[in-house]
Amino acid sequence: MRLLEVKNLKKIYTTRFGGNQVQALSNVSFSVEQGEYVAIMGESGSGKTTLLNILASLDKPTSGEVFLDGKNIVTIKDSEISAFRRDNLGFVFQDFNLLDTFSIQDNIFLPLVLAQKNYQEMNSRLGPLAKRLNIEEILKKFPYEVSGGQKQRAAVARALITQPKLVLADEPTGALDSKAAMNLLKIFSAINEQGQTILMVTHSVAAASHANRVLFIKDGEIYNQIYRGSMSNDDMYQKISYTLSVLASGGEDCE
Structure with a gap:
């Protein structure tokens, strides 16, 4: 099913x-x-951040359409955008x-508080989620008291606590050390295996190699894409690295 x-x-x-x-995006379709x-990659200035902002309904395109579960988010009224994004x-x-x-805990609860959910429902959602992400012991702590x-x-x-249709991740491993980054990528893979749709923008080849498909953007257009198929993470890493080197050199052959 197309989401x-x-x-x-x-x-x-x-x-x-x-x-x-300045044309940031040019006739992008996927x-x-x-x-x-899905991971989205491209050099700085390629248009991937602009694309993410439009998908997040934080920006409007000059033209074109974006459908999420059949609803055109481009045409949503400004007064309804926040609620749509939250839900x-x-x-x-x-x-x-x-x-x-x-x-x-209160940081995690925040989107549910804004959605006016009751405490019992918030707590029932948090329990299994905190256990899965191994954060049960830090729920009462403050952000400055815990690691990156x-x-x-x-x-x-x-x-995840809002049970979203789509998770958008913007350089999620960018501020993490290698061990924490790998742990996060394992979490992403696990929640994806449980059915969560993920779209991640990243510069990291290691991060992108965990995705099932990688889209490459160059000069505001979709340049190429890689499907995992039967490839391992190591195989994906090599394929992505090669494609990025071809992209950087201005070449056309990504096979």
Whole structure:
């Protein structure tokens, strides 16, 4: 079943005084199936952050359509965007975006509080999630009292507790050491195996090698894609590295 469908997406930015235009995205089209784990890669300035912002309904395209579970998010009214985002999307950011004045538990609860869920429901959702992510012992602590890896697992819990249709991850391993990054990637793979759809933007070849499909963006367009098939993570790593080197050199042959 197709969960996300992006059609002919174009984004043009105009400078403050209207003298110059920059085309960040040019006719981008792709789809993501329910339960897929997709990584998006590209050099700085390739358009991947712009694409992520549009998918997160944080920005509007100049033209084109984005359907999430059949609903065109481009046409949602500004007054309804926050509620739509909270009910349908989960976010995992590089810098965690946890509030230092809230406990880990209250940080995780925050989207449910905003959705006016009762405490009993929030608690019933948190229990199994905290156990799965191994954060039960830090729930009463504050973000400044725990490690980067623990913060990111708490951020994953916050993204998942709303039971979103799609998790959007923006460089989720960028602020982590190698051990914490690997633990997070194992968590992502595990939750994906349980049916969660994940779309991750990353510079990390190691992170992308855990995905089932990798999309490459160059100059605002989809340049190439790799399907895992029967490849191992090591095979994916080599294939991604080769594709990135071809992309950087301006070559056309990614086979």
